[in-house]
Amino acid sequence: MTIGGSGDGSPAKNRRRDAARVKAKQLRVSQKKKDRRNKVFLQGGIAIAAVAIVVLVSVIIMNSIKPAGPGPKNMASDGALIGEGMVTTLTPALQPDANPRPSKPDTTGAVANIRVYVDYLCPLCGDFEDANNKQIAQWVDSGAATVEIHPVAILTSKSAGTKYSLRAANATACVANYSPDDFFAFSSALFVDQPKETSPGRSDDEIKTVLRKSGVSTALSDINACIEDGTYESWVTAATNRALDGPIPNSSMESIIGTPTILVNGKPYTGSLEDPKEFASFVQVALGETYSTSTPTPDPTPGG
Structure with a gap:
């Protein structure tokens, strides 16, 4: 089984x-x-x-x-105009959709109208500043000249990603808005120990240190906040583009092609940036000539 x-x-x-x-x-x-x-x-x-x-x-x-906002007060021409006694001309803020209001030049031949387009990272701007700042300040303080400083940010991409040119120009706009008579001193101070091109430049805190050391004391907290917030960066960018696109009002220039661009009574200075005597001679000659206005001055749009 x-x-x-x-x-x-x-x-x-x-x-x-x-x-x-x-x-x-x-x-x-x-x-x-x-x-x-x-x-x-x-x-x-x-x-x-x-x-x-x-x-x-x-x-x-x-x-x-940042959405486009109004520009700083006292820079309606895209620059700060400083005159006798180092006093900055007061103007309303430029609205985002408004054209700049060119400063009215003195055409009598009695006052030299100096205009400078500067980038605070530009080494050649530093050379011109080192050589000529003192004599320009003397001329302006005495009433023999005016100087109109136009901060631009052409070298924004040349500071290791920190956008120093843009931030420095914004800082000058902050000063123009809140403490306009300190504009010249602060702008000049930014060229002392100027950062090298391609370096990171100064941090915002370091810019604020320059601000204090330059003697700015009015509305310091407002200016510091303006620097930190980058309040006028969109305006700086727009003003830079206007200078590069042209035309340059009250001059024979179509546009700037670099910095520094220096005009005296509308005539471009092409001499040595490091020879104050040569520049002084150019100013003297320009005073004796007819004001150059080959490029028509655009009709300003009310800026509000």
Whole structure:
């Protein structure tokens, strides 16, 4: 008699085998459903994450782009005009959609109108400043000349990512707005120990140190906040573009092509930047000549 052979097909074993097959099939079906759910959840999670990233990037971009606002007071010509006694001419703020209001030059031949476009990271601007700042200050203080300083930010990308040119020009605009008669002193101080081109330049805190050392004391907290917030950076960018695009009012120049750009009674100075005697001679000659206005002065749009 053979007991328990491989061909044993008792009803009990068959039932257990069938039950196991059914259970296995149920498990396979359940696992497939679970896999499908996980796939849907994964795809949905990726989509949600992608949307979140897009929103985050958009917020960062929007926060980094300052909307165009009014320019600083006392720079309606895109520059600060300093006259006798080192007093800055007061003007209303330039509205975002308004054209600059060119300063009215003295055409009598009695006063030299000096205009300088400067970038505070520009080494050649530093050379001109070192050689000529003292005599220009003397001429202006005595009433023999006016000087109009136009801060521009051509070298914004040349400071290891810190945008020093833009931030320094913004700082001068802050001073013009809150303490205009300190503009010349602060602008001059930014050229003392001038940062090298391609260096990071000064931090905002270091700019504020220059501010204090230059003697600015009026509305110091407002100016510091203006520097930190970059209040006039959009205006600096617009003013820079206007200078590069032209025309340059009250002059024979179509546009500036670099810094420093120096004009005396509308005539560009192309002599040595480091020879104060040569520049003084040019000023004297320009005083005796007809004021150069070959380029028409644009009609100003009311700036509010």
